[in-house]
Amino acid sequence: MAYWLVKSEPFKYSWDQFVKDKQTFWDGVRNYQARNNLKAMQKGDEVFFYHSNEGLAIVGIAKVAKEHYQDPTTEDPNWVVVDLKPVKAFKKPVTLAEMKAEPALSNLALIRQGRLSVCPVTEAEWHTIMEMGNMQ
DNA sequence: GCCAACGTTGGC
């Protein structure tokens, strides 16, 4: 079991839309590092859903419903998607500012490499963030 | 809307 974090701009695809859809394929990844992370995801892995640009917070938890497959929005075999489904929303979203202020999260990939749209989260980081969001 | 960070591209 591994943990991940994906980003979405709420304009483009918000958590609310995700919940309404019940399931979605995570497309639009056009970065090799992010793509490699997508490929490493396994069914059942848990994923933080982060709102970039607006909100700047982790707003919910998703689960990998289907492992990577060819991105249906392109012919290019370089790119893949995974299926995600919503698990639950944070009662209290954990903001980027809070995560930056938390010493236990100083190595968080999201903070170290802000532009990476799909990044790994360690188990310790996962639990820290869960506590910060009152999700324990 | 600006700017910093970073990835990608292309000329040499």
Add this chain to the structure above:
DNA sequence: GCCAACGTTGGC
């Protein structure tokens, strides 16, 4: 294979 130029992302 290096490096400058350029484009994109995302925080502020």
